[in-house]
Amino acid sequence: MINVLLGKSIYLKLVEREDLFKRVDWLNDPDIQRTLNYDYPTSIAKTEKWFDKVISDSHRRDFSVFLIEDNRYIGFCGLIDISYPVGKAELYITIGEKDTWGNGYGTEVYDVLMKYGFEELGLNKIYIHYLTYNQGTQKIMQKIGWQLEGLLRQDIYSHGKIADRYIASILKKDWAKKNEISK
């Protein structure tokens, strides 16, 4: 498989038009929306417009997430706001198939995107914003050793109220050091 980014049990493929249907279902699921920020509800028509815009945007890469064992499509992720010369990008992720939560697939998506971002895109820093009550992301941050940069107070209008969120990140040098140790 050459056109994919390969992990241990998942792989990432650039998002295709045919992936949008499930993406819309996931985005409209209240359990998933709870920890995301976007303009919901969403529709196929709106998501197709989004797709047409992003596929030719060189400042982002948008992927679909699949399981290697059975090619099951389980979520989506990407790197956005890719900016040079500072070399940074924001990561986003959703594992939409809720029955797979807790199997480590989310964590693996981070691993694959860090490798891709640092080695292929030449990034120096990858960061994420997440709502303070997002326990899944909080756990992943601890597992993969991203550094909490701070609490952004009343930073975003989310689900009908102004909410706090965290920003956390990893630098290429810290990722490289960690990789060296785990070899």
Ligand SMILES: CC(C)(COP(=O)(O)OP(=O)(O)OC[C@H]1O[C@@H](n2cnc3c(N)ncnc32)[C@H](O)[C@@H]1OP(=O)(O)O)[C@@H](O)C(=O)NCCC(=O)NCCS
């Ligand atoms: C957050 C998310 C990506 C985690 O995916 P995942 O495949 O469950 O991730 P992992 O299994 O690698 O690890 C996450 C850890 O958090 C736990 N977790 C996952 N979802 C959780 C939730 N909704 N509430 C509490 N804990 C959760 C997992 O059990 C696991 O715990 P463990 O390390 O003790 O086993 C996924 O729950 C998701 O897509 N949520 C909705 C959208 C979202 O919040 N995206 C991120 C926005 S910043």
